[in-house]
Amino acid sequence: MVEHAQSFLVVDDIDVHYGAVQALFNVSLHVQAGEVVGVLGGNASGKSTTLKSVLGLVHPSRGRILFEGKPIQGMAPADVIDLGVASVPEGRRVFPEMSVIDNLMMGAYPRRADKAGVAADLDAVLTAFPRLAERRKQAAGTLSGGEQQLLALGRAWLRRGRLVCIDEPSMGLSPKFVDMVYEVLFQWKAQGQTILLVEQSARIALELADRAYVLQHGHVILQGKAADLAADPAVKKAYLGAA
Template sequence: MLDIRDLLVNYGTIRAVRGIGFNLAKGELVSLLGANGAGKSTTLKCIAGALKASGGSITLDGTNITSASPEQVVRAGLATVPETRDVFPDLTVSENLMLGAYIHRRDRAGNRDNLERVHNLFPRLAEREGQAAGTLSGGEQQMLVIARALMSRPSVLLLDEPSLGLAPAIVERIFEMIETLKRTGLTILLVEQNVNQTLAVADRAYIMRLGKIVASGTANEIRSTTDLSAHYLGG
């Protein structure tokens, strides 16, 4: 479903991602783990079209999207939930969600059906559909940005640090939501620093350090055989 090969990403003269490769099969939840500065978010931004690759290729369900714009990437079937958790604060929850369906704006019946599915996944949002998004709690805003991404009807969802800055009880709920999304058959690439909870939901994981992938395997293999202190914490 998603195939990354020899990916290079530069920030000026600094090489942030150094020839990495990985893939996701349909319906898999794969995680990129690593400390701050490892290159995880840069990798996601490049896949999403927000940063241009300096080399390598990105293929989504057989289509090369390496040079695609962010809008073209969304139209190809890939949606991103950024770590910044940006909502349109003065718009209602419902209006935020419909902005996520912009590429399908002419398909009103399809959008109604998809909105119902999203409300079933996130009943809290259905309860607050007329409320200004800026008045939601941090956890509710995270639900909203995930739900808004789902309104584009993606085949692959990129999640960038969804637990960042949230209270432990809310983090538990976010990971429960991720598990629910996985059960729907959605293909998910999850960037996280929360190792234990990520490995509890992931099928496979890759560990990045200084722009390179330094370990990979199933969640159980990473948990049992990888020196996380060396690779993840830099010890």
């Protein structure tokens, strides 16, 4: 059992298999309320599988996952979301034939009884993302990749999750859109939002995160405060492009 049983989120010594192939080996991590925790690593390191395990998209073959003290391993994704988890998935996963507004409102569906709160948050999202406001009636599938990433963030914003799980937010985006996305994430951090962030771009993730874990071949090989990892020669060489 990991030492942080009272943490907001605990991933405790999990293994995950895809058929006969093992993707995670004894992976443990924890997230405190109000923290931003990064999960870093290269391709096929297991970082996205770790996030999918939290969301119920894959189920560990061993170990536990606790959200606010409640075991959630093996739960269906919809049930995990109902507990107060929001997701910004890899590849955005917008509903391409639905309008921008309808996509945003899908995020607010669990809060549908709170009409005033949803309306206020929708106004806030459209103010923060003028591109989405300009394209509010446009089909989401016609947006650029960067605009779809903003839409996925806005959808999670409307969910008002106590934990937001974000998978590769910078993937495939131009530097301009990466800056826009991370500007929002820094704002969320300042507001005390709890975030579990999977990111291949270690440099910017370590600027945002309070702590981070580095995965390689399904194993946690490094963990610690983000500032310490950013200064670690091994991390610099492997993930930050240092000579």
